[in-house]
Amino acid sequence: MSEQPRISRRKFVVGGGAGVAGLAGAAALGWNAGKDEAPASADGLPAPVRLPFHGTHQTGITSHAPAAALMASFNLVADNRDEVRAVFKALTEEFDTLMSGTPVPDRGEHYPPLDTGSLGTNPPPADLTLTLAIGASMFDDRFGLAARKPRELFTMTKLANDRLDQTRCHGDLLVNISGDSPDVCLFALRQVMRRTRANLVLKWMVEGFNRREAPKPGKAQVRNLLGFKDGTANLDPSSDALMGEHVWVAQGDGEPAWAVGGSYQAVRIIRMLVEQWDRAQLGEQERIIGRVKASGAPLGEQDETDDPDYEDDPRGDRIPLDAHIRLANPRTKATEKNKILRRGFSYSRGFDPAGRLDQGLAFVSFQRSLDDGFLAVQDRLSGEPLEEYIRAEGGGYFFAFPGVQRKGAYLGQALLA
Amino acid sequence: MPSTTTRRLAAVAIAAGLLMAGCAKDDGSATRTDCSSGSSAAGGSSAAGGSSAAGGASADCGTGISKDDVAGSTDDPLVQKAVDGYQTYVEEQVNGLVTDTKVFTDAVRAGDVEAAKAAYPTSRQRWERIEPIAALIGDTDGAVDSRAEDGVKDTESPEVTGWHQLEYDLWVKGDIADSKDLADGLDDELQKLQAGLPDLKITPLAVAKGASELIEEVSEGKITGEEDRYSHTDLWDLNANVEGAKEATTLLQPAIKKADPDLAKKLDTAFVEADEALAPYKDGNGWKSYEDVSDSDRDALKAKFSALAEMLGDVPGALKLS
Ligand code: HEM
Numbered sequence: 001m002s003e004q005p006r007i008s009r010r011k012f013v014v015g016g017g018a019g020v021a022g023l024a025g026a027a028a029l030g031w032n033a034g035k036d037e038a039p040a041s042a043d044g045l046p047a048p049v050r051l052p053f054h055g056t057h058q059t060g061i062t063s064h065a066p067a068a069a070l071m072a073s074f075n076l077v078a079d080n081r082d083e084v085r086a087v088f089k090a091l092t093e094e095f096d097t098l099m100s101g102t103p104v105p106d107r108g109e110h111y112p113p114l115d116t117g118s119l120g121t122n123p124p125p126a127d128l129t130l131t132l133a134i135g136a137s138m139f140d141d142r143f144g145l146a147a148r149k150p151r152e153l154f155t156m157t158k159l160a161n162d163r164l165d166q167t168r169c170h171g172d173l174l175v176n177i178s179g180d181s182p183d184v185c186l187f188a189l190r191q192v193m194r195r196t197r198a199n200l201v202l203k204w205m206v207e208g209f210n211r212r213e214a215p216k217p218g219k220a221q222v223r224n225l226l227g228f229k230d231g232t233a234n235l236d237p238s239s240d241a242l243m244g245e246h247v248w249v250a251q252g253d254g255e256p257a258w259a260v261g262g263s264y265q266a267v268r269i270i271r272m273l274v275e276q277w278d279r280a281q282l283g284e285q286e287r288i289i290g291r292v293k294a295s296g297a298p299l300g301e302q303d304e305t306d307d308p309d310y311e312d313d314p315r316g317d318r319i320p321l322d323a324h325i326r327l328a329n330p331r332t333k334a335t336e337k338n339k340i341l342r343r344g345f346s347y348s349r350g351f352d353p354a355g356r357l358d359q360g361l362a363f364v365s366f367q368r369s370l371d372d373g374f375l376a377v378q379d380r381l382s383g384e385p386l387e388e389y390i391r392a393e394g395g396g397y398f399f400a401f402p403g404v405q406r407k408g409a410y411l412g413q414a415l416l417a
Numbered sequence: 418m419p420s421t422t423t424r425r426l427a428a429v430a431i432a433a434g435l436l437m438a439g440c441a442k443d444d445g446s447a448t449r450t451d452c453s454s455g456s457s458a459a460g461g462s463s464a465a466g467g468s469s470a471a472g473g474a475s476a477d478c479g480t481g482i483s484k485d486d487v488a489g490s491t492d493d494p495l496v497q498k499a500v501d502g503y504q505t506y507v508e509e510q511v512n513g514l515v516t517d518t519k520v521f522t523d524a525v526r527a528g529d530v531e532a533a534k535a536a537y538p539t540s541r542q543r544w545e546r547i548e549p550i551a552a553l554i555g556d557t558d559g560a561v562d563s564r565a566e567d568g569v570k571d572t573e574s575p576e577v578t579g580w581h582q583l584e585y586d587l588w589v590k591g592d593i594a595d596s597k598d599l600a601d602g603l604d605d606e607l608q609k610l611q612a613g614l615p616d617l618k619i620t621p622l623a624v625a626k627g628a629s630e631l632i633e634e635v636s637e638g639k640i641t642g643e644e645d646r647y648s649h650t651d652l653w654d655l656n657a658n659v660e661g662a663k664e665a666t667t668l669l670q671p672a673i674k675k676a677d678p679d680l681a682k683k684l685d686t687a688f689v690e691a692d693e694a695l696a697p698y699k700d701g702n703g704w705k706s707y708e709d710v711s712d713s714d715r716d717a718l719k720a721k722f723s724a725l726a727e728m729l730g731d732v733p734g735a736l737k738l739s
Pocket of ligand 1: 224226228229230231232233234268270271272289291324325326328329340360361363374377378381390
């Protein structure tokens with residue numbers, strides 16, 4: 001009953017005929033977004049492609065764990081709904097242009113060039129995605145949208161272990177960008193900002209990365225900065241059934257009609273106290289997470305993809321009852337509805353005044369219900385031993401729009417109609 | 418404040434020696450330039466990290482005009498008219514600046530703190546209207562408008578001269594008994610600026626760039642409240658930047674209307690919106706303290722001025738200026 005469809009059955013070709021592999025969760029190499037299969041590069045990683053902008057859902061929610069990513073949160077300066085509409089249209093056009101790799105026109109030597117040029121004249125395929133979400137503040141009294149607020153959306157409040165820095169929280173709009181390298185993401189950000197300067201004022205941003213290893217059957221590719229494999233038991237984003245069950249808002253959910261096909265996005269900028277963590281015994285680290293550090297297997301099991309089998313360990317002798325994975329997903333029938341799609345990335349932002357590295361996880365989860373998803377999981381995690389080594393410093397709750405299905409339509413169109 | 422951007426605004430054909438003087442102060446050790454502030458902000462503490470709003474000022478130290486642009490000229494009579502008009506405007510401003518500033522420095526010399534405080538923002542108006550151009554003459558910008566870099570040079574360092582040192586004496590120290598030399602120095606420098614005027618020959622590109630760099634000035638220092646951090650009179654400076662940019666743009670508008678009517682219209686609207694965004698903070702003939710500007714209004718100002726900067730960036734293209 002607690003069996004998880006943890007492994008993607010999706011098959012793909014690895015270069016050189018090395019074979020066929022199925023990958024778990026966030027590690028799945030995302031040909032789940034309707035793009036063509038791509039040949040692998042020399043290091044065994046699939047070659048980057050152009051991901052489609054148009055679709056039922058925004059592509060960047062279910063594409064594979066990005067090698068590079070950033071989130072930029074903006075305050076929206078607009079006097080009325082028409083101005084908001086113009087901004088959403090401009091963002092839609094820019095996202096489409098960037099994701100499709102459309103080169104910008106040459107305006108000659110007297111004008112500033114229309115793009116930054118940092119990717120050369122023809123932007124190469126780079127797994128680029130841009131995804132737009134909005135915060136609860138969009139539903140305040142400015143644009144007359146209060147009655148259309150997704151019913152579970154609210155401004156993130158402080159939790160027990162948080163040290164929230166208000167200058168790194170919330171925002172009217174959240175632009176998620178991911179790609180195969182940091183310069184690609186920064187290029188996209190600069191183009192988006194150029195286009196929308198009259199209305200979007202940057203509030204905070206976080207940039208980061210995921211280590212990607214050559215795919216092996218049934219293994220997560222990513223490790224986070226605590227050194228543990230991340231994404232092993234994540235929902236498989238290539239499974240339409242799982243996404244429909246846990247990620248996309250559906251008709252009948254009691255949500256406003258415009259939100260159907262969209263998803264709640266929880267963002268938590270979680271600092272890791274890495275120096276302290278690096279001094280913790282391996283055994284303690286593994287008991288805190290509930291998995292073997294090297295292999296990613298649940299404690300007492302062999303393989304990364306093995307079931308942690310909590311029924312067989314009711315007192316937590318093998319996997320402590322307060323281990324991160326056990327609290328996050330007790331794998332009972334009752335907690336089935338709490339499953340979330342994680343799509344975070346690691347970040348590093350230098351060091352603090354005490355000389356400690358300022359690193360962490362830009363945690364992102366998408367879910368059909370904020371209450372049943374992130375909030376329920378976070379609630380169970382409250383007080384977990386991992387908290388000694390982490391603290392949330394920023395983030396916010398957002399709602400990612402449904403996809404744009406055809407040219408001429410735009411993100412948020414139904415919300416503003 | 419002196420910025421690399423303004424220092425690079427070399428599109429003014431002035432004596433080569435003056436140009437070199439403008440570059441020579443690039444050592445910038447005692448003064449704050451936006452390049453140095455950018456790198457220091459990135460240099461470590463999380464509070465100053467580029468990912469927070471505070472660190473977000475994105476001074477592009479690579480912009481501005483190079484010396485190659487100095488020899489610009491135009492065949493367009495409308496543009497030529499704008500250039501002549503702007504030349505006159507700059508001269509008027511510099512001449513008025515010397516007198517305005519004397520009201521301020523006289524008050525300092527007389528030891529009258531209140532009068533000096535009142536004259537401080539007004540004395541800077543004409544400077545702020547033409548700063549990118551004026552900053553090219555001699556070493557004026559560094560001498561009159563620099564500010565101590567926090568933690569690097571003491572605000573009371575003798576190397577820091579000009580308005581902001583006097584601002585510090587007035588608002589922080591509250592004692593101007595020893596400030597007479599600074600006041601004299603400010604007058605001297607501005608007289609040197611005035612004396613350099615005959616060498617100033619403004620090019621078409623300098624008019625266009627002058628406008629957009631004034632708006633850059635707004636984004637670089639004023640919008641963050643850094644420029645007048647003791648007196649909080651930033652809105653005076655900010656408005657003066659806008660006035661200067663508006664003057665240059667208005668002069669160019671007949672030519673822009675002909676070349677790109679759509680851009681001309683957008684510019685008109687953008688200046689009106691910039692004024693509207695500032696209007697709530699007018700206070701009699703002056704401006705309220707920058708501390709009174711709410712966060713959401715700071716956002717609105719950022720947005721309006723960034724939009725304006727983008728549009729002004731297209732003016733040289735529309736007019737095919739080089
Ligand atoms: C810095 C903070 C965090 C770290 C280092 C971390 C680390 C991990 C690791 C190593 C795993 C096991 C591998 C995997 O299945 O992906 C995991 C699983 C998981 N984490 Fe976290 N996590 C963090 C924060 C969170 C937060 C804030 C949530 C949600 C509120 C969360 C929810 C989950 C879930 C649902 C699983 C899968 C559990 C399962 O199905 O077995 N994590 N996390």
